[in-house]
Amino acid sequence: MSPYSSEDLEKLVQAITTSPKYAQITPSLVERIAAEELEKRGDYKNALKAARTRLHQVTGAFLAPDINYAKWQDILKSIPPENTQELQAFCQRVMRLHNSTAERLPYIEQFFETSLADISPVDSVLDLACGLNPLALPWMPLAAGCTYYACDVVLPMLAFLNQFFAASGTQGKAVPCDLSACVPQQKVQLAILLKTLPCLDQLDKSLGPRLLAELNADHILVSYPAKSLGGREKGMRRTYTQQFARLIEGTHFRVREFDFPNEMVFLLSR
Numbered sequence: 001m002s003p004y005s006s007e008d009l010e011k012l013v014q015a016i017t018t019s020p021k022y023a024q025i026t027p028s029l030v031e032r033i034a035a036e037e038l039e040k041r042g043d044y045k046n047a048l049k050a051a052r053t054r055l056h057q058v059t060g061a062f063l064a065p066d067i068n069y070a071k072w073q074d075i076l077k078s079i080p081p082e083n084t085q086e087l088q089a090f091c092q093r094v095m096r097l098h099n100s101t102a103e104r105l106p107y108i109e110q111f112f113e114t115s116l117a118d119i120s121p122v123d124s125v126l127d128l129a130c131g132l133n134p135l136a137l138p139w140m141p142l143a144a145g146c147t148y149y150a151c152d153v154v155l156p157m158l159a160f161l162n163q164f165f166a167a168s169g170t171q172g173k174a175v176p177c178d179l180s181a182c183v184p185q186q187k188v189q190l191a192i193l194l195k196t197l198p199c200l201d202q203l204d205k206s207l208g209p210r211l212l213a214e215l216n217a218d219h220i221l222v223s224y225p226a227k228s229l230g231g232r233e234k235g236m237r238r239t240y241t242q243q244f245a246r247l248i249e250g251t252h253f254r255v256r257e258f259d260f261p262n263e264m265v266f267l268l269s270r
Contacts, residue, residue, distance in 0.1 A: 004035075004038040004039065004042075008038060008044065009031070009034060009035055009038060011044065012034045012037075012038060012044060012047055012048055012051065013027075013030055013031055013034050015048055016030055016034060016048065016051055016052060016055065017030060019052075021059075022052075022055055024154045024155055024156055024157070025055070025059060025153045025154060025155070026153045026154075026155060026176040026177075026178060028178050028181065029055075029058075029153050029178045029180070029181075030051075030055065032178070032180075032181065033051050033054050033055060033203075034047070034051050037050040037051040037054070054202065054203065057199065057202035058199050058200070058202055058203055059153060059154070059199070067094075067097050067098070067157075069156045069157060069159065069160040070156075072094055072160060073159075073160055073163050075090065076090065076160075076163055076164060076167050077163075077167070079167065081167060081168075081169060084138070087138065087167070087168060088138045091135040091136070091137075091138060091164075092105060094132060094135055095132050095135050095136065097132075098131055098132040100131050100132075100133070100194070100195055101131060101132045101133055101135070101136065103262045103263075104136075104260075104262070104263065106261075107260060107261065108136055108139050109139045110260075111139075111260060111263075111265075112136065112139050112140045112141060113139075113141060114258055115221060115256075115258050115265050115267055116140070116141050116190070116221070116267070117141070118256065118267070119189065119190065119218075119219050119267070119269075120141035120142075121141050121142055121143035121144075121146075122140070122141060122142050122143060122146060122189050122190050123142075123143040123145075123146050123147070123189050124146060124147045124148075124149075124186075124187075124188040124189045124190070125140075125142070125146065125147070125148045125149065125188060125189070125190050125191075125192060126149045126150075126151075126184060126186050126188040126190070126191045126192070126215070126217060127148065127149065127150040127151070127191075127192045128151055128177075128179060128184070128191060128192060128193050128196060128211075129151070129152055129153075129179060129193070129194075129196040129199070129200075130150040130151060130152050130161070130174070130192070131152060131154075131157075131194075132157070132161075133150075133192065133194055134148060134150045134161050134164065134165070134172065134174070135161075135164065137168065137170060137172075138168075145171060146170070146171065147171045147172070147188075148165065148170055148171065148172035148173075149172070149173055149174075149175075149184070149186050149188065150172065150173070150174040150175075151174070151175050151176065151177030151179075151184060152174070152176070152177065153176060153177070153178060155176060157174075158174040158175065158176060159174075161174035162174050179196075179200060179207065179211065180200065180203045180204055180207055183210065183211055183214040183215060184215075185214075185216055186216065187216045187217075188216070188217050188218075189217070189218050189219065190217060190218070190219045190220070190221060191215045191217035191219070191220045191221070192220075192221045193211070193220060193221065193222045193223070194221070194222075194223045194263075195223055195224060195225050195263070197211075197222065197224065197243075197247070198224060198225070198240070198243075201243075208247050209247060212247065212248070212251065212253075212268070213251075217270075218269065218270055219267060219268065219269045219270070220253075220267075220268040221265065221266075221267055221268075222244070222265070222266045222267075222268060223263045223264060223265045223266070224236070224240035224243070224244065224263070224264045225240070225262065225263060225264075226240075226259075226260075226261070226262050226263055226264050227262050237264060240264060241264065244264075244266060248268070252270070253268040253269060253270065254268070254269045254270075255267070255268055255269075256269075
């Protein structure tokens with residue numbers, strides 16, 4: 001372990017955020033990972049490489065730095081609020097730009113109707129590490145007046161999602177949130193963690209159990225990728241089935257399991 005100065009940390013953070021994709025991330029997460037790697041590695045060069053690797057593992061594989069959120073915000077402004085069909089088409093277009101939501105599009109209606117059938121209509125949602133998943137709201141079995149909280153670390157995306165909530169008449173709010181630093185405490189009927197736990201595991205293996213224990217939600221919808229972003233299975237179903245079994249061992253959740261082409265889904269109920 002080697003001490004480091006504030007100047008060392010500032011230099012490292014600046015180097016990381018010269019990359020457009022990492023410049024989008026909430027500064028607290030970048031700074032914390034940079035500090036941890038400086039502490040472990042002791043030198044700038046190795047700390048920079050390690051910090052970039054961890055940020056990619058946590059966010060990079062799902063970031064789309066070429067999404068022009070300002071452009072999509074302008075398009076959204078042009079859609080009449082009453083034109084639900086045009087709004088749904090817009091949501092599909094944008095979700096295709098993000099790996100995680102794009103691969104769910106072919107069965108998006110079935111995904112939510114099936115996995116949430118036993119608890120619908122849902123009156124409040126907390127969508128954690130949400131990505132563009134809030135754009136799937138038109139296909140979710142939500143109650144009229146449902147409150148939708150969303151959190152992520154990508155700042156321009158959160159601004160875009162807040163405009164989407166306003167345009168769609170949703171009582172929603174998207175806020176920056178580093179789940180490795182704090183667990184949101186909103187009381188909700190449903191918390192959503194779609195393909196999030198494997199990424200958090202790269203940061204800290206205690207985060208998954210902590211989230212399940214501390215979330216103030218009646219139900220938690222958890223999913224794991226069944227295939228790589230390249231479409232290969234690579235034993236992922238077996239690996240994540242075992243990981244999920246370890247995660248809920250000793251807990252008192254009632255668990256329902258659903259299987260989709262690219263995703264393994266579990267609904268946990270208290």
